Amino acid sequence: xxxxxxxxxxxxxxxxxxxxASLNRRDTMILNGTYPLTPRRGIVPLSDGAGEIVPIGNxxxxxxxxxxxxxxxxxxxxxxxxxAGLIDQLGCTLDGMLAEYAVLDEQWAVRLPDHLxxxxxxxxxxxxxxxxxxxxxxxxxxxxxxxxxxxxxGVSLFALQFAKLLGCRVAAVTSRGAKADRLRALGADLxxxxxxxxxxxxxxxxxxxxxxxxxxxxxxxxxxxxxxxSTLYGxxxxxxxxxxxxxxxxxxxxxxxxxxxxxxxLFVGSRTNLxxxxxxxSQHGLRPVIDKSFAFAEAGDAYRYFQQGDVFGKVTIDGx
Numbered sequence: 001x002x003x004x005x006x007x008x009x010x011x012x013x014x015x016x017x018x019x020x021a022s023l024n025r026r027d028t029m030i031l032n033g034t035y036p037l038t039p040r041r042g043i044v045p046l047s048d049g050a051g052e053i054v055p056i057g058n059x060x061x062x063x064x065x066x067x068x069x070x071x072x073x074x075x076x077x078x079x080x081x082x083x084a085g086l087i088d089q090l091g092c093t094l095d096g097m098l099a100e101y102a103v104l105d106e107q108w109a110v111r112l113p114d115h116l117x118x119x120x121x122x123x124x125x126x127x128x129x130x131x132x133x134x135x136x137x138x139x140x141x142x143x144x145x146x147x148x149x150x151x152x153x154g155v156s157l158f159a160l161q162f163a164k165l166l167g168c169r170v171a172a173v174t175s176r177g178a179k180a181d182r183l184r185a186l187g188a189d190l191x192x193x194x195x196x197x198x199x200x201x202x203x204x205x206x207x208x209x210x211x212x213x214x215x216x217x218x219x220x221x222x223x224x225x226x227x228x229x230s231t232l233y234g235x236x237x238x239x240x241x242x243x244x245x246x247x248x249x250x251x252x253x254x255x256x257x258x259x260x261x262x263x264x265x266l267f268v269g270s271r272t273n274l275x276x277x278x279x280x281x282s283q284h285g286l287r288p289v290i291d292k293s294f295a296f297a298e299a300g301d302a303y304r305y306f307q308q309g310d311v312f313g314k315v316t317i318d319g320x
Contacts (some may be wrong), residue, residue: 001109049097050121127154143167201228
């Protein structure tokens with residue numbers, strides 16, 4: 001923790017009094033030096049945070065003092081396809097949200113739904129948009145089709161919630177059988193515990209007829225089972241390529257040669273994607289799942305708790 005002079009917004013900037021922030025896996029990768037984008041030295045961490053606007057620059061047109069806002073993960077990526085000129089990220093190459101005040105260009109922020117409290121609102125920028133694009137970006141699934149989510153982290157639970165909003169059926173895979181009831185309470189139609197069934201792919205396929213869309217957050221430990229669970233023309237959105245030990249996904253040729261499954265990647269999303277997701281969150285009154293919240297002075301404890309991995313939803317940090 002360090003003290004700096006209170007920032008002042010430029011002509012097209014807003015100053016946000018940050019009320020809460022949240023952690024994502026990429027924040028621990030930045031901390032551990034394994035993130036592919038090099039962070040700026042001395043960066044203010046975290047892409048995800050929410051607060052209200054205090055002063056604004058004299059040429060700001062998108063917001064007014066008092067508006068409740070969050071930032072966009074790739075701050076300069078407004079719409080369309082990403083390119084090398086749009087890779088700046090809050091909490092990595094641009095100062096993020098783990099601060100008392102954050103100054104953002106007005107184009108980097110969006111208004112928040114009124115029904116969310118600060119901690120819920122602080123969870124959406126990375127995990128929320130990633131899950132939204134994983135579920136909606138492929139032009140599928142359709143109502144009644146099956147979506148598979150793995151684990152109980154932020155992306156997986158958001159994907160479960162968004163899939164149910166679309167009228168899909170959801171299969172959830174968890175390493176903790178004790179979480180099964182909580183996953184069902186969120187809408188999961190089928191829950192498989194890997195502690196009881198390590199080779200779960202065939203069982204999932206048999207019970208569902210094959211999964212249409214898999215939000216693959218498990219990486220090397222689950223990829224082969226995801227292929228087995230997939231329907232012939234399924235779609236796997238691959239979000240994790242390596243595990244904590246640095247092991248990479250390997251393509252099991254014997255499995256894939258019998259499949260016409262499409263495998264794709266995505267990088268969170270644009271501001272336009274964030275705005276579309278927030279409209280759905282607002283319309284349906286969706287509430288993000290919070291695992292545990294920490295005080296601002298306990299941010300180090302929040303990182304340690306998050307890194308141990310056994311979370312159900314998002315880990316958040318109070319504003320200063």
